[in-house]
Structure formats: structure tokens, C-alpha cells
Amino acid sequence: MSSDSSTLSPVAIGLVQMVCDESKQRNLDQTLQRIADAAAQGAQIICLQELFALQYPCQSEDHQKFQLAEPIPGPTSNLLAQAAQQLGVVIVGSLFERRAAGIYHNTAVVFDADGSQVGMYRKMHIPDDPYYYEKFYFTPGDLGFQSFATRFGRLGVGVCWDQWFPEAARLMALAGAEVLIYPTAIGWLPEEKQDYGASQQAAWETMLRSHAIANGLFVVAPNRVGCEDALEFWGTSLVVDPYGNMLAQASSQAEETLVVECDLGAVDGARTHWPFLRDRRIEAYAGLTERWLGDDQ
């Protein structure tokens, strides 16, 4: 039996799904207001969408946009730390981090309920697709896949594109995470939405549910909404239980703050009823560290 308090009682997880404005100040104000609202509704762990302080900056390759980045600690992370302390909640935020000249990251920061910084995660898997030119901006993370022990539970944190990689989810689970949190900024290209939109959103949701099932833990993904230039962000922020059941999901268009009770004790139950961690063939997995094992085609 676990002696960790996080498995002894339910925890309320808050997700902030919102539209981002061109005004960083307005985004910060709105985020802090929504954090306070979530806390007032009982949320103990509050999760923000990817790069919540900004409109999604990667739709073009623009050197000027590096000026949007901040150090950590820095002004925005300090606001989150203060909110965490004042409200007594854990906060998972997502920031455009300036680490040094020429080294920028897409970074999630975890603040404990006393306002201390538990740790941070620098996005490991960096996308690069039309209108998601992240490889131009973000140096791949070098902190690996971790879990963070907070007052209200052990959290794994990935960022957006990471959610397509079962390896990341598994490594966070093996590191002890009971909840995986994916701050997200994913949306449709309007010209693709008619034909592929439903399938794309379903695939995203399927991957998140699969991580919950395969690893026997909760999965939380706050995503932004609204249109910014070429992208329509699809919202549908969600919380999934360790059997893959959808506990709550926001709409695809409205700003919403979800507060969802999650009984972290269910992690233990799921992993004994579906004992996948027992049966992993770890001696046969070395190939996972290879790029390709087939013939070149």
C-alpha cells in the first residue's frame, strides 16, 4: 500500500480553456481570474493551456517573436507562483522560455501549493508543420520525462506534440506520475476542417485516452479555443480516467473552466485489474532507442 497522501483522497483538477488576445496583459489577467475561479470551485491542481500568455507564436518564422520569451523565474512565472501560494493550489503553466541567447524552450513549470517551483519540463518532441513552425523557435528539451511530486499528487507534464508519443507517456508513468498533464495548442486549418477535422480531433483524443489506459493513470489536456490567423484551435479540453473513460470535456468553441474530481486511488485499482506494468517485456525493448529497424526503402 502506498503511504503517499495523494492516493488517499480525491483531488479536484481545474483546466483553463480560453481565447488568447494580442494583449499579453489581458491574457495574464484573464488567466489569473480563471485560476481564482477554479480555486473557488475547489480546484487543487490547475492546468493552463500551452503558452497561455500569448497568441500561438509559431504560425510564421519571425525573429521578432523571440522577444516574447521570458526567463524562468521571470515576470509571468512569478505571477503563477504568487497565485499558487495565495490560493494554496498547484499550478501547471506553460511558457515561452528564454534560457540564454539563442536557446529558447517551450517549457511547462509546476508550482506547488506553497508557491515553490517543484520543477519544470522543457518540451522534448518539437513539431514542425505548416503553421506550427516550432523547430524554428524551440530548442528540444534536455530535462527528459519526469514526474513531479506535489501536495496534491504526482504529476507528469508533457506539452502538446508530446501527446502523440507513447514513449513519453510511458516514461512519465514509470517515473511515478499519477496524472499526465498536456498543456496544448492544437487546432484545425480551416481548409482541412471540412474533410479531416473530425478525424484529426478524434485522433488527438484517442491518443490521450490510450495513454490513460496503457499506463493506468489520469490524463488531463487543457487546449486553447478561438481563431488566430490561419488556425482555429479546437478546445475540447478533457480529463480521462485510468480506464480511458472521459470524465469531462469542454466544447470546441467556448471559453470554459473545468473542475473535475479525480480519485487518484483509482490508479492503484486500474493497475491491478489491468496489470500491464507487470507484463512489460523490458528485455525486448532495446529497439525503442533506434530510429528505424527495417530495411531502408
Next chain:
Amino acid sequence: MSSDSSTLSPVAIGLVQMVCDESKQRNLDQTLQRIADAAAQGAQIICLQELFALQYPCQSEDHQKFQLAEPIPGPTSNLLAQAAQQLGVVIVGSLFERRAAGIYHNTAVVFDADGSQVGMYRKMHIPDDPYYYEKFYFTPGDLGFQSFATRFGRLGVGVCWDQWFPEAARLMALAGAEVLIYPTAIGWLPEEKQDYGASQQAAWETMLRSHAIANGLFVVAPNRVGCEDALEFWGTSLVVDPYGNMLAQASSQAEETLVVECDLGAVDGARTHWPFLRDRRIEAYAGLTERWLGDDQ
């Protein structure tokens, strides 16, 4: 561009979903008839459910049941080889293999369209749950996760419980598989069905779809139907495309033979549009070969 013929044209994949009788002869006869029917409908790759020649033998731990096993090659595998040759189709069968005194496996065999044995896969992840006492019967496989080049495509083959493990799907994809095939025998315990049945079946389906998405390939799962002792097998055999879309799915109760056209060229398209294989952080995945990376609890 690939020079492999498998990516130049669609392939028709057949799945046999059926009830198994206590009579092995009847199961074999029915299977061969359904293989012929599928071939007559144009199927080029025909996939059989797990241990198709038998009622599922693992609901109890019974030493007598080891007598049901056969060597490979052996009588049942020879029947499949003959059918493959006569019909000019690839067949993926699933057998209770006797390898040596005291060494038995749950083995899938792949026959090419000329009747030759391309290879075999011995189930790597062995379940052990109430009414699925497979660890009593099956020695864990020692052939690893492979892909098999056949006349009609490169196939990865897992067996049932393997489908819960993203590692297995990934390794088969990296080995070159364009289609993952999971012969399956999964069902409900009647006393759980009311409360958990829909969730259990959905989780199974979600995992299969997630493998297709994460790896950009087709996933095929033939499952048995019907009640045998304590288990009600849930059928719903399925074919999923590389974006996770369900191309076809059988019912949960009826015997069915599906024949589904799959354009293997879609693998190439999916992997450039969703370039997950490009972005894997292989230098950060070493922990996947560990049992646990967290603190003992």
C-alpha cells in the same frame, strides 16, 4: 519513394470472426470454409482469431489441455499452408504451439501466398487474470517483435494481450510493418458486463486505434464471438486506417467474415502529414527498458 510493390496498390484484408466449438475438426472446417469465402470475395491477406482451432483453453489451469498443442509445422499449420497456396493468399494463423516438452507458446504463423512459411511470432506479453490463466500455459515468446514481408504487404503480428503495449506496436512499425495484425480472444465476464463492459470494449478499441495513429499504419484485429464457460467474447473485429479511422467493424455477437480494402500507400502519406517517426527522441528513451523509474511505494 518505395520500390516495394506493397505500396503501389490497395490490398484486400480478410478477417474471420467466428464461434468456436468443442470440436476442433468443426473449427478447422469452418475456418477453411471462411478462408475460401474471404478469398472468393477478393481477400489477399486473411487473418484468423487467436487460437481459432480451439475453444479458448485458458479459463482454468488444467494439465490435460497441453495435449491440445501442436508442433509447427504440424497438422493445423499444414492446413493453413495448403489453403494459402491453393488460394494464393497470405494467411495469418494463431496456434497453441508445442515446441518441446515443457515449452509451449501462443504462436502466430504467417504463410505467404505460395504457401511458404514466412515466419512466426511467439506471443511476448502473457496475461494472467481470472479466466485468462495464460501464464500457466504459455512460455513468453523469444522471437521479439518483427515484421514479415509477404507478397501483399509487410505485416507485424502481435497476439491479443500484446495490443495493450505501445512498445510492441512501435517496435513492429520500426521493423517495417505497414499493417499490424492482432489475432484476439477477448471478452466479458458476464458479472462485469453490465457495469464495465462498454468501457472495457472501448478501451480495447482505443488502444488499437492509438497504435494506428502513433505509428501511421493499418491495424487489424480479428476477435472471436460467442460464449464459452465464464467468458462472452465480444467480437467487434476491426480494421483501422493510419489516421485511426475505423474502416470496418464486425458486430459483437454474429459470426462474420470481413473483407476490407486498405491502400497501403496511405502509410507513406500519414507519416509525412503526421511525422511522428521524424521527431522521436530516441536518445531519451533508454528508461523504457526499465521496470520502474520512480520511488518504491
